[in-house]
Amino acid sequence: MKIHEYQAKELFRQAGIPVPDGQVCHQKEEIPALVASLNLPVAIKAQVLAGGRGKGGGVLLANTAEEAQVAADKILGMQLVTLQTGEEGTEVKTILFEQAIALKKELYLSMLIDRERADIVIIASRDGGMDIETVAQQTPERIVTVHVNPLLGLLGFQLRKLIFDLDLDPAVKKPFTALVKKLFALFLDSDCSLVEINPLAITADNTIMALDAKMEIDDNSLFRHRKIAATHDCSQDDVLEVAAAAHGLNYIRLDGSIGSMVNGAGLAMATMDLIKQAGVEPANFLDVGGGASAEMVENGFRILLSDPNVRGIFINIFGGILRCDILARGVVSAARKVDLSLPVVVRMEGTNVEEGRQILAHSGLNLTSAHNLNHAVSLLTAMVP
């Protein structure tokens, strides 16, 4: 789960990690009062979960109250387009006013899970403010990485490596060390999958301060972070994805025209790939889970039908233990309930597969049984002209 910059900074503040003074604003009407109360100069920053805000015009600097008012008016409510949002962009519903900081150096610092080594990797660079992947490609020698065993925690030599390799000024060592320790503790305490500070500023008076804050919390850990989970901003998620999640369905919306409903994530991905191989584009990823009950199928139908781009549906259920006659009855009943009119290809596997096919064939609905995956692909190809 991603959280907003201002939310991450609040967690930073609680953890003792220095951040600039800031004020959050959700409503246009609040702007004048806030602007009047600010120390200048001030940065006005769009609070969206997509990266690349700056290039999209989502971050502006104001030297006067007038400039701040104009900038805030412009950003709050704008449709912000970045590399990560797609063409339509995302609406800016919150902005952050933040005191601009006089800095003499910008660093990059992040922590994330290294799945191959099963540890936590700290990545730092002298080139703060730049995209880390660009730095990694162009000047890999300017990137420092340190691997931390979660059972041992951060060790002295690891902190020293960061300090030596970043070539930090001796005056900055202490505040830098303190910040890294606190950030690491926050990473563990909040079950982060990523924290990123870019830039991490060294100020004129050798303090150190997080000017930006990106934070992702491991979804699997949210049961022990109810407070953080409650801050989740659904407004920037796809409405269908939010609706699906409410039904416990794992759904991701895509751009194509063939919806799919599958049990199991791996098979669901493979099913999307099959749709593409049939010459059409998948409209979604949808994993209804191992069980595939009639209720799940019904909810799945509702989600798929809410997407106006969907022109046909492919149900691929590998039942295994599940009986196909029961599955088929569930599909038919669900299709009737949602008043399904789109063509549906059903591929199912499990006990009593023949009876299941009979039930679909005699349902009077636009349900076609596929005998196997290749048959399903040919049916899909035929489905959308």
Place this chain on the structure above:
Amino acid sequence: MKIHEYQAKELFRQAGIPVPDGQVCHQKEEIPALVASLNLPVAIKAQVLAGGRGKGGGVLLANTAEEAQVAADKILGMQLVTLQTGEEGTEVKTILFEQAIALKKELYLSMLIDRERADIVIIASRDGGMDIETVAQQTPERIVTVHVNPLLGLLGFQLRKLIFDLDLDPAVKKPFTALVKKLFALFLDSDCSLVEINPLAITADNTIMALDAKMEIDDNSLFRHRKIAATHDCSQDDVLEVAAAAHGLNYIRLDGSIGSMVNGAGLAMATMDLIKQAGVEPANFLDVGGGASAEMVENGFRILLSDPNVRGIFINIFGGILRCDILARGVVSAARKVDLSLPVVVRMEGTNVEEGRQILAHSGLNLTSAHNLNHAVSLLTAMVP
């Protein structure tokens, strides 16, 4: 480093581990005022570092103020003899008045370092109040052990094992679990080599309480436990051992008549064994350290000569890198300084060993060179008739 029961209980209190209300008393004059302030019944407990106090009469129970006064008068200042003190006993300089607790069950609980497995072992038994080694011999099935990896800490199944195997009443599970967790945290935080609660009481109202407290702190860790180190009660240590420690000498007083001064602990032990094999008894263990400077030798002499039982001295220095002529000069000069009159056998090894022997032989002092260990043994045998 061992600490007193009352000191351990103070640490328990700070860690949130329940202990009975108690008052410490160092002076006879304080007894009446303390007795007047106590809730009765009360236990009066000698604060000595040796175990087995109860059997030696160091713990008495009083139901009335008069009884308390009598018991306190008796214990404070007594020469307490236990299995661990030797025949002369140890003087009781501090007593603890402690509220007697109504209990329905006594348990045993301890934590210590398991050197073979490199972890921390928790030992518990249903038979509180008994000597754990006796229980281990007679009814080993009533002892529960749990091994805790210090990197992982106490895990749920380990706590459950204690609870199930001790067959605890469900009402006691929560306070017991809380106590074990706190005790384990205290063990780690204070660098204990041992904590022992015997008995651990389950009171009538299902609370849990440490009635006794034994705690040993790893000597190597004292640099990070200055506060605890400062509470060390030297009054119960051998005066010579205290004096030796002040000089950085590793000295342990024994009962024999031949003192020894050796560089290195293993060789010092082996040297004691040689003295015994020579038919005489070692008066001490003394490791002057690898370096063996003239100053160290001089300090060593002073310690050895302070023991009136010592009738002869065996110096066994395996110099290796050290030059024997320098060592011999150091020994001679130190012997002169301390006005040494006892016979001394010197066995040394290193460069210039012959010159060293010449220096000893011409010193005019009662210093005899041994050519090797067997020669030294025969000289020792001859030394004390």
Place this chain on the structure above:
Amino acid sequence: MAIFIDNKTRVLVQGITGKEGQFHSRQCRDYGTRVVAGVTPGKGGQKMDGIPVFNSVAEACLETGANASMIFVPPPFAAEAILEAVDADMELAVCITEGIPVLDMLRVKQAMAGKRTRLIGPNCPGIISPGACKIGIMPGAIHLAGGPVGVVSRSGTLTYEVVHQLTCEGLGQTTCLGIGGDPITGTSFIDCLQAFAEDPETQGVVMVGEIGGNAEEEAAAWIAANMRKPVVGFIAGLSAPPGRRMGHAGAIVSGGRGTAAAKLAAMRENHIHVCENLGNLGRLCKEIFSEVRP
């Protein structure tokens, strides 16, 4: 022969009295697995369908000689359940549980270094040596005993699909296992490939990967250097958009890493027989593995 489990494996089930635990314990036993014990703290002394239940794994092992554990413990407690199996020195722990926090699994993984226990999973369907032993939630009936194919996969139902096609082609399986869809898993592709390489009955392997991480790339390099048996590879997620977690916690393309295209390329470079079209997998295996049958 098979890998990791066979008809001598004695299985206990952690969380046997839960809904899932009960259901799949029965399914496994009905398949022929020796399910000798269950563990549910506080329910020691009870029985579940005649299977004795214990308060701890250690006790269950001591009393029943169990050497493998199937874990159906809810996510908040699952990491500890694995550590309990490790502490009891089990040979094998198969953790079915989905949704364990990744930091918990980091700790488990680090704590298991140098220990005897092999962990399969978590978030996996389990492992089956057809006809001998099934520890997991896969449908037993789709499998065909007797080899010659080993199957290893990061997925659940996709594995069943693969196995089903093999069985339809008359290709039996030595052992099929899902290593799990999480970022951190106990057993890797390489661990399984190595075991299959050493298993005399296994003549070829199907390896089913998906987007995310670089386990497939590492496995491909290992295969090129070490594997003499043919390997058929499949990768799910060619059409998956970057930055989105495709159901499995581990199935995500991030920072340009973990794409299906890169994995397929690595497979091709390392002489793995890549299956482009899932519908043809069974037939492709038939061709390739038929050639090598003795």
Place this chain on the structure above:
Amino acid sequence: MAIFIDNKTRVLVQGITGKEGQFHSRQCRDYGTRVVAGVTPGKGGQKMDGIPVFNSVAEACLETGANASMIFVPPPFAAEAILEAVDADMELAVCITEGIPVLDMLRVKQAMAGKRTRLIGPNCPGIISPGACKIGIMPGAIHLAGGPVGVVSRSGTLTYEVVHQLTCEGLGQTTCLGIGGDPITGTSFIDCLQAFAEDPETQGVVMVGEIGGNAEEEAAAWIAANMRKPVVGFIAGLSAPPGRRMGHAGAIVSGGRGTAAAKLAAMRENHIHVCENLGNLGRLCKEIFSEVRP
């Protein structure tokens, strides 16, 4: 041949700029050890007697190809120094430091499970393969190169005594090492015995134990089961009183465990040649090892 170190071993010294570190680095180099680097954080870029100093072990390894570390870091920082050597994937770390808190060493020992690095010590004199490499504080001159005897001990100067007697009898040594006097040590008697058993040049082993723990008992049992070369055993501390720590943190008889008598009994039961009198050790070895020389 020798065990653990030979003339190809490339040594770095952690804490090279301290008093002890400087002195013994020189001594080791003068003995012929390839001392290729030193590490002192903050002194990277300097030289100590021509030996380049680095800020970190990883950097020193990268630049100099060091594969073994000698550690002279003060007790509060020594455990981390060992972990730094482990993190840099050193083959060997020899920790001389005395006085490391035992909880620090528990953590180090647990963290080293499954890692490549072998730790010798802490609180030990080090290891020497006479004529080839010395990593430690022992006097080099008392040793005699060429074998056939291996020496392993929990002690320092007592080891020198033993080696000296061997040399006086004309018995050379393959490798001599002190595993350390602390309760927790990286390398055990058994690790060394196993290595000596596999070393073709080593014809027999002297094992020097002392009171405390049960490492000698375990080693004796291992010897009976696995060792075909003769072993001479000595135990220090027969006259030591229980409950007192005899200098070494690990040398203490507590709760009736760890007595010299029990250790000697275990040695005798397991066909180890027990030396009763330290003065006769060299002669005893001469008798026993002369018989087995090829």
